[in-house]
Amino acid sequence: MELRNKVALVTGGAVRLGRALTLALVAEGARVIIHYGRSSSAAGELLAEITARGAEAIALQADLQQPDAVRALIERAATHFGPPELLINNAAIFEPGNWDDTTEENWERHFAINLKAPFFLSQAFAKQLPPGRRGHIINIADWRGERPGTDHVAYTLTKAGIIALTKSLALALAPDIQVNAIAPGLILPPPGREQSYLDSKAAHIPAQRTGSPEEIARAMLFLLHSDFVTGEVLHVTGGEQL
Numbered sequence: 076m077e078l079r080n081k082v083a084l085v086t087g088g089a090v091r092l093g094r095a096l097t098l099a100l101v102a103e104g105a106r107v108i109i110h111y112g113r114s115s116s117a118a119g120e121l122l123a124e125i126t127a128r129g130a131e132a133i134a135l136q137a138d139l140q141q142p143d144a145v146r147a148l149i150e151r152a153a154t155h156f157g158p159p160e161l162l163i164n165n166a167a168i169f170e171p172g173n174w175d176d177t178t179e180e181n182w183e184r185h186f187a188i189n190l191k192a193p194f195f196l197s198q199a200f201a202k203q204l205p206p207g208r209r210g211h212i213i214n215i216a217d218w219r220g221e222r223p224g225t226d227h228v229a230y231t232l233t234k235a236g237i238i239a240l241t242k243s244l245a246l247a248l249a250p251d252i253q254v255n256a257i258a259p260g261l262i263l264p265p266p267g268r269e270q271s272y273l274d275s276k277a278a279h280i281p282a283q284r285t286g287s288p289e290e291i292a293r294a295m296l297f298l299l300h301s302d303f304v305t306g307e308v309l310h311v312t313g314g315e316q317l
């Protein structure tokens with residue numbers, strides 16, 4: 076798909092990986108709706124940076140834990156540049172929890188933000204796309220969704236769910252909407268951790284280095300430019316999942 080003037084919604088698009096995805100879409104000429112939760116100043120700064128380049132974007136706040144806010148987001152997004160044609164489900168939380176100390180609150184928050192919100196955003200996105208118009212959904216997953224360990228249980232299960240959701244929606248929404256996932260590896264340290272934390276883990280993976288947000292953005296562009304890839308999970312991990 077040619078991305079110039081396409082309308083894209085990036086959830087969690089103001090910071091970290093989401094910011095790189097937003098900037099990559101802007102560089103391709105897409106008009107981006109930057110969704111954010113709490114990062115209002117980062118969203119404002121990114122918006123200023125984009126508009127200073129002469130590109131079009133807007134920022135919309137929504138708490139993805141709130142079902143009403145999720146339901147309304149696609150409709151709100153469509154009022155600015157018309158119906159979104161690209162949905163990038165990037166926003167997620169990543170909080171610790173093993174089998175014996177995961178609380179119901181931890182479980183429910185992960186499932187609401189990481190899995191329920193992407194599902195209902197995808198549903199609303201598909202329903203509002205005019206008949207015959209092509210679209211793409213990209214879900215940002217995690218390789219751990221396919222090879223669960225014993226830590227971050229609720230998080231990992233939501234990422235397993237988003238991989239299953241990617242394949243289910245790829246079937247349901249074909250041929251007009253392609254649905255793919257990207258499974259990142261060691262890209263950015265979790266909030267509160269130093270880069271050295273990731274570097275020590277990276278020493279043990281095949282690529283022997285961490286990845287960058289721009290490598291995730293390039294994977295996203297590959298999937299968006301393809302008209303024939305759907306239901307795929309693209310690992311950008313330096314081989315970590317092997």
Ligand SMILES: NC(=O)c1ccc[n+]([C@@H]2O[C@H](COP(=O)([O-])OP(=O)(O)OC[C@H]3O[C@@H](n4cnc5c(N)ncnc54)[C@H](OP(=O)(O)O)[C@@H]3O)[C@@H](O)[C@H]2O)c1
Binds near residue numbers: 088139265
């Ligand atoms: N970092 C990595 O190395 C890595 C590795 C594997 C997979 N991933 C996946 O890649 C994606 C991005 O990762 P990241 O590290 O950039 O994530 P992050 O820094 O934790 O950012 C998550 C984003 O989600 C948004 N968000 C969280 N809770 C929200 C809520 N209740 N309502 C609205 N927005 C909410 C945040 O928005 P606000 O800041 O505006 O609140 C933020 O933009 C995630 O899906 C993650 O699971 C990342």
